Amino acid sequence: MYSHLTVAVYFIYGCLGLILAGMLTLFWLRIRAIRTAKKTEIYLQKHQDYFKFVQTHLSGVSELPLPPGKLTPLERRVIQQRIMEWIEQLKGDMRDKLIKLCRDAGFVDDDIKLLDSLLYGRRIAAAYRLGGMRAAEAVPRMLLMLEQQKYSPLSIVIARSIAKCAEREEQLTEMLKHLLRHGKPIHNLAADILMETSLDASRLLLKLLDDENPDFVKVALVAMWGQAVPEVVPSLDRLVGAEEKEVRASAVKLYLSSNPVLKDETIRQLMADTDWEVRAAVAKSLGNTHAAGSIPLLRAALQDPHWRVRNNSAESLAKLGETGFEVLCQIAKHGSGVERETALYYVEKTMAQEGEHQKLDQMVAYNKKKLLYERYFGVAEAKPVRQVAAVGGDYTA
Template sequence: MDSHLTLAIYFVYFCLGLIGIGMLSLFWFRIRSNRMEKKQELYLQKHQDYFKFIQTHLNGASDLPLPPGKLTKLERRVIQNKLIEWIEQFKGEIRDKLVKLCQDAGFVSEDIKLLDSLFYGRRISAAYRLGGMRAAEAVPRMLIMLEKQRYSPLTIVIARAIAKSAERGDQLKEMLHHLLRHGKPIHNMAADILMETGLDSSRLLLKLLEDENPDLVKVALVAMWGQAVPEVVPALDRLVGTGEKDVRAEAVKLYLSSNPVLKDDTIRELMADSDWEVRAAVAKSLGNTHAAGSIPLLRTALQDSNWRVRSNSAESLAKLGETGFEVLCQIAKNGSGIEREAALHQVEKAMLEEGEHQKLDQMVAYNKKKLLYERYFGVSESKPVRQVAAVGGDYTA
């Protein structure tokens, strides 16, 4: 019994000792961190003249001078971080001069050696800095590092460093393969990483759209939003008919945003697509392109099982002049169920837009709609738009 009690006392003392060591370690790390921050501030002040000289000679013809004097390891890191900060801010020849300065100063070679460090944190930090310095010579080593890396938030750090530094399209493609092989739904993030590259984006996106890997195609489609890339329209036309559901939906939305001239047969096929996202995208585009000949299709789409398709169809009908708005009024007056709800909501919404019209043609169009409204519903005060409750159908949108 006494031996057990003695053992328990020793165990308590041992735990207290571990706690004490832990608290002392945290206190020491805090002091060390504060000391490092103070040293960094001192070094920034010490090298202000050098930084000002670099800034004033960025547009000069000659190479930028190396940091002066014999520097400590921390001093070199402070200067390196300042150069990386400028590299992120500038483009073109100025960036190239700063990148060359990092190479001439030995910053790039030092961090490439750190990629083989036994400490994981040092390897990640080195990859981050190499990306900031656009170190093309480090890309093969970072690709190997990314291939061996298990997926984590730090995987993004390595991938972004590769995207910034890569000089060839195949290196970016390999980076995307390694990044997406984990099966994570990170296509938007991958597209953001991809667009960090300094390579020609139009050629790169076209190659990815033609790839057999659907993940790469999805990344390219996401990356194309906001990009004016006319060369990829034929590839989009092909992807509209692909069997991959997610790819087809994104391709259709992007294809329609390029304002193509759609044939009637193509419109009918897309409006009958099994994917609600495709139907909704087409219904929305018909109003934006003022396709008055599609009024019967939009009229039928008000009975669609998906509320988003119904809403977009009603909105497009309201944009198609007096004829489209009259169809909405007829359904809102004499229709029933989900189509009447969608039509009535859009009609009431249109009647509340009187104060929003500034131009003469907009006011004339509104007055025509108001006359049609009064013909079907009589003269009455404008009522607030009702919140439409979807009746039946699909609620997953």
């Protein structure tokens, strides 16, 4: 009994000692952080003249001078960080001069050596700084680092640095392969990383669209948004019929955003797709392109099992002049179930837009729709538009 009590007492003392050691360690780290912040401010003030000189001579023909005097490690890091900030902000010759300054000052060589550090945190910090300095010579080492690492948020840091530094398309492709091999749904993030490159992005995206790796295709489709590349249309035309659901849906959305001239048979096939995202995208585009010949398809889509397809179809019908609006009125008057609710919502929404029309042609079109409304429902009265965005208990989105 006595021996057990003694062990318990020693255990408590040991726990108290560990707690005290932890508190002292945190206290020391806090003091060191405060001291580092104060020294950083001092060094920024000390080298203010050097920073101003570099800024004023960025557009000149002469090379930028190295930081003056014998510098402490923290002092070098402070100057390096300020130069990296300018590299992110500037383009062209001025950025190239700053990158050369980082090499001449030894900042790049120092961080390449740190990639072999035994401390993981130092390796990640070095990779981040090398990306900021656009150190192309560090790309092979960072690719190996990314390949050997299990996926974590820090993998994004390495991948982004590789994208900033890469000088060849093959390096970017290898970076994507290592980043996406873990099967994580990070295609949007990978596309954002890919666009950090200084290489010709449109040429690279075309290659990725034709790649056999579906992950590369997904990244390219995401990255294509906002990129005006006419050469991509043939690849999109092929991907519209892809077997993989996500690839097909993204390809259809991007294809429709280019305002193509769709054949009737193509529209029918897309409106019958098994993926609701494809059907919804097509239904929305038919109103934006004023495809009045597709009114029967939009009419049938009001009975679609997914609420987004029904809403987009009704919205497009409302945009297709008197004929489309009259179809909505007929369904709202004589239809049933979710198609009637959806049609009635968009009929009321259209009638509630009376004060929004400024141009003469808009007012004329509205008055024609108003006459149709009154033929089916009597004199229009001001009333709030009902919210029936998802009718019938369909929450599959």
